[in-house]
Amino acid sequence: MSASESASPNSDVRMRGFAQRATVEEATAWIDSAVPAFESLPTTQVSLQDAAGRVLAVDIVSRVNVPAFARSMMDGFAVRGEETYGATPYNPLSLRIRGTCLPGTSFSGELAAGEVLRIMTGAPLPTGTDAVLPVEQSESDGLQVLVMGEVSAGKHVGQVGEDIRAGECILTAGRHLRPQDLGVLSSIGVSQVSVIRRPRVRILITGNELLPAGTPPEGYRIADANGPMLGALVLRDGGEAPTCDMIPDAPESIREALLSPADIILVSGGSSVGVEDHAPRLLAEEGELAVHGIAMRPSSPAGMGRLSNRLVFLLPGNPVSCLCAYDFFAGRAIRALSGRSTDWPYRQMRGVLVRKLVSTVGRVDYARVQIRGSEVDPLAISGASILSSTTRADGFVIVPADSEGYPPGAEVDVYLYG
Amino acid sequence: MSASESASPNSDVRMRGFAQRATVEEATAWIDSAVPAFESLPTTQVSLQDAAGRVLAVDIVSRVNVPAFARSMMDGFAVRGEETYGATPYNPLSLRIRGTCLPGTSFSGELAAGEVLRIMTGAPLPTGTDAVLPVEQSESDGLQVLVMGEVSAGKHVGQVGEDIRAGECILTAGRHLRPQDLGVLSSIGVSQVSVIRRPRVRILITGNELLPAGTPPEGYRIADANGPMLGALVLRDGGEAPTCDMIPDAPESIREALLSPADIILVSGGSSVGVEDHAPRLLAEEGELAVHGIAMRPSSPAGMGRLSNRLVFLLPGNPVSCLCAYDFFAGRAIRALSGRSTDWPYRQMRGVLVRKLVSTVGRVDYARVQIRGSEVDPLAISGASILSSTTRADGFVIVPADSEGYPPGAEVDVYLYG
Numbered sequence: 022m023s024a025s026e027s028a029s030p031n032s033d034v035r036m037r038g039f040a041q042r043a044t045v046e047e048a049t050a051w052i053d054s055a056v057p058a059f060e061s062l063p064t065t066q067v068s069l070q071d072a073a074g075r076v077l078a079v080d081i082v083s084r085v086n087v088p089a090f091a092r093s094m095m096d097g098f099a100v101r102g103e104e105t106y107g108a109t110p111y112n113p114l115s116l117r118i119r120g121t122c123l124p125g126t127s128f129s130g131e132l133a134a135g136e137v138l139r140i141m142t143g144a145p146l147p148t149g150t151d152a153v154l155p156v157e158q159s160e161s162d163g164l165q166v167l168v169m170g171e172v173s174a175g176k177h178v179g180q181v182g183e184d185i186r187a188g189e190c191i192l193t194a195g196r197h198l199r200p201q202d203l204g205v206l207s208s209i210g211v212s213q214v215s216v217i218r219r220p221r222v223r224i225l226i227t228g229n230e231l232l233p234a235g236t237p238p239e240g241y242r243i244a245d246a247n248g249p250m251l252g253a254l255v256l257r258d259g260g261e262a263p264t265c266d267m268i269p270d271a272p273e274s275i276r277e278a279l280l281s282p283a284d285i286i287l288v289s290g291g292s293s294v295g296v297e298d299h300a301p302r303l304l305a306e307e308g309e310l311a312v313h314g315i316a317m318r319p320s321s322p323a324g325m326g327r328l329s330n331r332l333v334f335l336l337p338g339n340p341v342s343c344l345c346a347y348d349f350f351a352g353r354a355i356r357a358l359s360g361r362s363t364d365w366p367y368r369q370m371r372g373v374l375v376r377k378l379v380s381t382v383g384r385v386d387y388a389r390v391q392i393r394g395s396e397v398d399p400l401a402i403s404g405a406s407i408l409s410s411t412t413r414a415d416g417f418v419i420v421p422a423d424s425e426g427y428p429p430g431a432e433v434d435v436y437l438y439g
Numbered sequence: 440m441s442a443s444e445s446a447s448p449n450s451d452v453r454m455r456g457f458a459q460r461a462t463v464e465e466a467t468a469w470i471d472s473a474v475p476a477f478e479s480l481p482t483t484q485v486s487l488q489d490a491a492g493r494v495l496a497v498d499i500v501s502r503v504n505v506p507a508f509a510r511s512m513m514d515g516f517a518v519r520g521e522e523t524y525g526a527t528p529y530n531p532l533s534l535r536i537r538g539t540c541l542p543g544t545s546f547s548g549e550l551a552a553g554e555v556l557r558i559m560t561g562a563p564l565p566t567g568t569d570a571v572l573p574v575e576q577s578e579s580d581g582l583q584v585l586v587m588g589e590v591s592a593g594k595h596v597g598q599v600g601e602d603i604r605a606g607e608c609i610l611t612a613g614r615h616l617r618p619q620d621l622g623v624l625s626s627i628g629v630s631q632v633s634v635i636r637r638p639r640v641r642i643l644i645t646g647n648e649l650l651p652a653g654t655p656p657e658g659y660r661i662a663d664a665n666g667p668m669l670g671a672l673v674l675r676d677g678g679e680a681p682t683c684d685m686i687p688d689a690p691e692s693i694r695e696a697l698l699s700p701a702d703i704i705l706v707s708g709g710s711s712v713g714v715e716d717h718a719p720r721l722l723a724e725e726g727e728l729a730v731h732g733i734a735m736r737p738s739s740p741a742g743m744g745r746l747s748n749r750l751v752f753l754l755p756g757n758p759v760s761c762l763c764a765y766d767f768f769a770g771r772a773i774r775a776l777s778g779r780s781t782d783w784p785y786r787q788m789r790g791v792l793v794r795k796l797v798s799t800v801g802r803v804d805y806a807r808v809q810i811r812g813s814e815v816d817p818l819a820i821s822g823a824s825i826l827s828s829t830t831r832a833d834g835f836v837i838v839p840a841d842s843e844g845y846p847p848g849a850e851v852d853v854y855l856y857g
Binding site for chain 2 (some may be wrong): 068069070072073074084085087088089090096121123124125126127139141142143144145156183184185191192197199200201202203204205206207208209210211212213228229230231234235236237238240241242243244245246247248249250251252253254256257293294295296297338339340344368407408409411412438439
């Protein structure tokens with residue numbers, strides 16, 4: 022390919038700067054207004070096995086008591102508590118073993134005075150007994166048991182409904198389901214769970230100079246770095262495994278791709294105001310370009326809007342800008358549409374700057390930093406293009422728009438990658 | 440089913456307490472000695488798209504420079520910096536626009552003095568120019584550009600190898616791959632990544648009283664809660680999606696299942712010393728029962744060992760004990776075999792107890808707590824069987840074996856669920 026040598030003075034698409042930039046707060050507020058309320062999010066049914074990490078769409082009320090019957094909490098002997106009174110290791114009492122109660126079984130006979138049943142943890146407490154003598158407080162030859170201690174009525178017995186009562190709400194809508202939640206759901210007989218449907222995300226990679234992801238660079242052509250990165254970010258934030266397509270830098274190709282079915286469309290590249298930046302104009306023509314140009318660094322040439330029921334995010338092609346714009350804006354929308362908290366999914370720590378962190382009043386800065394113990398060291402990087410800065414960094418510090426940055430020794434909050 | 444009423448005095452399997460309990464530290468040390476070193480873990484190749492969250496098995500050294508050519512960092516004009524000297528908004532200099540440089544293209548002509556090229560972010564810097572004048576510092580009618588500011592040589596130019604140098608190690612073995620790492624790998628032409636193979640885990644659910652997960656309770660039979668919970672925990676800790684089978688409480692069934700192929704076998708239930716607790720004896724017969732009985736609450740009837748190349752964890756059937764024993768022991772082994780840190784994957788916070796937290800010297804306690812702001816409230820629960828305690832809890836506090844617990848007002852570390 023060679024560059025065009027013609028330059029038409031009548032070209033209707035000219036390079037220009039952004040007339041006005043939105044603040045990060047304005048952009049964020051627009052997203053929050055554009056995402057449906059939790060109650061309106063689409064839902065789906067998944068099996069219990071697939072429910073981990075999903076977001077519950079409804080309150081779960083138990084129809085059953087757990088346990089549904091009084092049960093032994095220990096391995097030992099089901100006894101009448103009063104028949105153990107006075108027993109000590111020095112003065113053991115002898116009782117007759119009538120049989121064994123296993124979990125899942127019931128004892129159908131009637132116990133005479135002085136009789137006990139061997140019982141296993143989880144087995145239903147047999148009629149006529151009211152306590153469990155732990156095996157550790159006994160000695161037995163298989164026919165008789167020597168009781169070495171007292172147990173009062175109810176001791177080591179799990180009562181009906183002690184864990185969960187019928188009619189009780191055990192998990193509420195919006196819950197991000199944990200492994201143990203699946204255990205609780207299983208134990209009340211729930212095998213299908215209503216969860217928030219994962220948002221369907223389409224990633225559109227634009228840039229005629231790009232080779233498919235993972236291709237060695239070739240002349241002036243470079244491999245797409247944003248597709249694999251965005252794909253992993255979307256999954257992290259609760260989206261369905263996204264489709265990712267490379268789209269030629271031609272208005273008709275981009276228009277068609279923008280109109281394809283999706284909940285969220287991420288356009289990587291061509292988000293700015295250059296002659297080849299078609300996406301903002303197309304979004305404005307076909308739908309609404311709500312925000313274009315944001316007072317932040319990197320990612321200032323980011324934009325967003327909607328096209329009928331799709332939210333569209335215009336992410337700079339530059340990988341660091343792309344990551345930053347994703348994290349500030351697109352990720353927020355995907356998390357919200359997944360029913361998750363819009364907060365960043367990064368752990369936070371507080372640390373002390375070892376060097377000055379410079380910023381400019383009027384824009385938010387996303388500064389990559391390294392961490393050593395509680396020391397925070399800003400990476401000395403100029404441009405937004407240094408993708409390796411995000412792999413060398415342990416995290417980032419946000420410098421708000423009203424700040425000129427921080428001096429050495431200042432305490433800062435760090436968001437930790439990975 | 441009904442309980443057996445016979446009790447043979449000659450039965451060779453008797454109920455008995457644990458003769459001696461291992462400490463949590465001893466059990467943990469055994470796991471660490473039983474898991475192969477990182478360097479010996481089996482590896483596999485995955486595509487870049489599937490590499491997020493996987494653990495890198497090898498160092499990655501770049502074969503290429505990124506960028507491989509000097510490129511523009513801005514939309515603007517490729518210029519000779521010296522031709523802009525003296526330009527200000529009040530004293531603009533006029534230069535002639537010769538054409539346009541787009542990303543992926545090269546300019547083949549030769550620029551005369553006073554000529555510039557329109558250039559887009561990412562485009563290679565054309566021969567004969569050494570700087571980029573940002574569009575924001577210019578005005579243009581399409582033929583001429585008015586230069587409103589100076590740019591020195593190198594300004595807004597990304598230099599060869601500025602992001603990544605050929606020969607540089609960009610990611611080291613053991614790295615838990617982040618979304619942006621995939622971007623970096625893509626940009627150096629890596630499409631397949633060598634990662635640690637996910638451990639293959641088999642879950643064996645024992646307990647004749649159990650119904651399949653998610654089944655409503657029926658008489659004295661209850662649904663398996665541990666299978667879905669353990670399945671989700673294994674995935675969380677980097678294991679392959681585990682198989683989960685319900686095994687009859689019969690020695691031959693359990694023996695056969697223990698001998699099936701796996702890296703790790705989790706046996707839920709039958710881990711203690713009761714007549715129906717077959718797994719510990721079978722493990723000792725077929726392999727090594729390294730630890731059986733641990734000084735902790737809950738989970739004291741947990742055990743572990745190995746059977747040729749399988750690590751086997753015996754987890755109490757009681758769901759809270761099962762969760763606790765998984766988190767202390769089995770999860771540690773799965774994380775290590777995944778190449779991950781053995782640390783708990785829980786966020787931590789420090790808080791203040793609002794009530795006494797009682798423990799017993801000589802055992803480690805796993806106390807479920809609720810969090811309100813920085814207040815830590817221990818859940819008032821007696822038994823280990825209250826699975827809902829782990830869903831009502833926000834996290835847990837570990838009370839070490841040498842502690843009697845903590846008074847109200849004490850500062851404690853909380854591990855946060857979810």
